[in-house]
Amino acid sequence: MVSDSELIARLREFLKESDLNTTTTAIVRRRLEEDFGIDLSEKKKFIREQVDVYLQIQFENAEEEEQEQDKDDQMAKIKSEETDDSDSDVEEEESERTRNKRAPAKKGSKGVNNEVKRRGGGFNKVCRLSPQLQKLLGVPELARTEVVKQIWAYIREKNLQDPDNKKNIICDEPLNALFGVHSIDMFQMNKALSKHIWPLDSDEVVSVKSTEKEKQHKHEREGGMDGK
Structure with missing residues (x-):
């Protein structure tokens, strides 16, 4: 029997190497079924929730990285203002390190968000x-x-x-x-x-629409009765 912790660990490994624009919860579930050789039909809700957890953690990490980058930028700016012209080479090296450090986060956050808006598939x-x-x-x-x-x-x-x-x-x-x-x-x-x-x-959408229609019909019926 596969434990929930094993499912979560494999799910995150798979999502880490997947394109979120094309991957869906169904694809994740089928991959887990193949990896563990079991039927996970009853785990659909659990898998969907864990996908959301993964997405949230990714977003949180990207936000924290951007905050750290902002701090680095501020420190680099302060250091630049306090440094003499003779230390220009040191400034350039520090700036290069800052740019290199920023690159991965850009790829994982803003770059992905722009691609998400263009493609709109998978989890997007x-x-x-x-x-x-x-x-x-x-x-x-x-x-x-x-x-x-x-x-x-x-x-x-x-x-x-x-x-x-x-x-x-x-x-x-x-x-x-x-x-x-x-x-x-x-x-x-x-x-x-x-x-x-x-x-x-989904059924939920159909249910909501049906409820709204029922409320509208009820309101119309009550309005008609008041008119009499």
Whole structure:
């Protein structure tokens, strides 16, 4: 029997070497089934949640790298201002090291994001958002990767990370309405988010549309009765 930890480890190895623009949760599940020789049909939800965790960790790492790069840039600028003209060679060498250090993060973050917007496949395929998530982000459809990005942008903008443990999120009123809790850690948040991100043709979307139509018909019936 394969443990969850073994599945997670292999899932992350596979995603690390995969193109997120073409890879899907179904592809990940089939690859895991091939690797372990078992049927993982009952693990579909678990695998989807772990994919979201991986995407969030990747985004978090990219953000931290960019913050470190900003610090390096600031230090290089200060050092440059304090250095005499005679030390120009040293400045050039420091600048070169900074550029080299920046290159990988650019490739993994902004470069990928631009490619995501152009291609929009795999995990970057546009999905339908739940009414609660639509209210928070202001759009009805978005790729899973962009949902993670915008949620974290919102969290940072509102300064909602616990200063003692930045992986713990203090929910303000909109996040509380979305998750139903006053605080949530990043792993629980991924699991909760997956319930609000649906394929465009999913049963959840059909159910929501049906509910909306029923409410509309009910309103029309009640309006007709009032008219009588």
